Amino acid sequence: ETGVTQTPRHLVMGMTNKKSLKCEQHLGHNAMYWYKQSAKKPLELMFVYNFKEQTENNSVPSRFSPECPNSSHLFLHLHTLQPEDSALYLCASSPGSGSYNEQFFGPGTRLTVL
Amino acid sequence: GDSVTQMEGPVTLSEEAFLTINCTYTATGYPSLFWYVQYPGEGLQLLLKATKADDKGSNKGFEATYRKETTSFHLEKGSVQVSDSAVYFCAIKRDNQAGTALIFGKGTTLSVSS
Numbered sequence: 001e002t003g004v005t006q007t008p009r010h011l012v013m014g015m016t017n018k019k020s021l022k023c024e025q026h027l028g029h030n031a032m033y034w035y036k037q038s039a040k041k042p043l044e045l046m047f048v049y050n051f052k053e054q055t056e057n058n059s060v061p062s063r064f065s066p067e068c069p070n071s072s073h074l075f076l077h078l079h080t081l082q083p084e085d086s087a088l089y090l091c092a093s094s095p096g097s098g099s100y101n102e103q104f105f106g107p108g109t110r111l112t113v114l
Numbered sequence: 115g116d117s118v119t120q121m122e123g124p125v126t127l128s129e130e131a132f133l134t135i136n137c138t139y140t141a142t143g144y145p146s147l148f149w150y151v152q153y154p155g156e157g158l159q160l161l162l163k164a165t166k167a168d169d170k171g172s173n174k175g176f177e178a179t180y181r182k183e184t185t186s187f188h189l190e191k192g193s194v195q196v197s198d199s200a201v202y203f204c205a206i207k208r209d210n211q212a213g214t215a216l217i218f219g220k221g222t223t224l225s226v227s228s
Binding site: 002004006033040041042043045048056090092102103104105106107108 | 118148150155156157158159160163203207215216218219220221
């Protein structure tokens with residue numbers, strides 16, 4: 001248990017559906033991240049939020065829309081996805097600046113797009 | 115840009131064998147270095163880290179030394195167990211700021227048999 005939870009753990013959706021992934025951290029961290037993990041590819045950074053402000057969008061298609069209402073919660077809204085978007089989506093958080101801090105990961109949401 | 119290169123897997127070992135997983139990186143400055151482990155069906159967990167040259171990170175019998183001259187951070191364990199079977203990721207963080215994402219290698223799958 002890392003202190004970062006993600007729901008749902010598994011999600012199957014059609015290409016016309018709209019769904020949301022949720023991430024919550026109980027660690028008092030200030031930065032939160034979304035990563036995509038596909039088979040046989042490195043983890044891909046998608047978005048970074050620092051103190052609720054988006055600081056990085058790694059050229060992610062607009063069908064993925066992040067939301068960070070406060071420092072403890074991060075959402076990833078999904079709409080009109082493609083089958084190639086099927087992957088494990090990982091959320092992570094890290095403390096504020098001033099230390100060589102690692103990221104703490106949630107268990108991930110396994111997404112299947114039909 | 116910054117990058118991480120890990121040895122290709124899978125690595126298959128018998129219990130009590132010696133393990134080495136090679137990792138080299140390309141980065142400007144002095145990044146922090148990490149090894150993460152991902153057990154089946156779970157998210158990533160920090161295994162060990164090193165923040166400056168010649169630092170040795172260690173945890174659960176695993177070790178890795180920050181070698182600036184060879185830009186390497188090879189993971190070693192003297193005697194692996196079946197429970198060590200997992201995917202291992204080498205990662206770097208190029209600065210000390212919150213919200214700076216990790217850059218990961220592709221991961222190396224380790225399979226240990228009894």
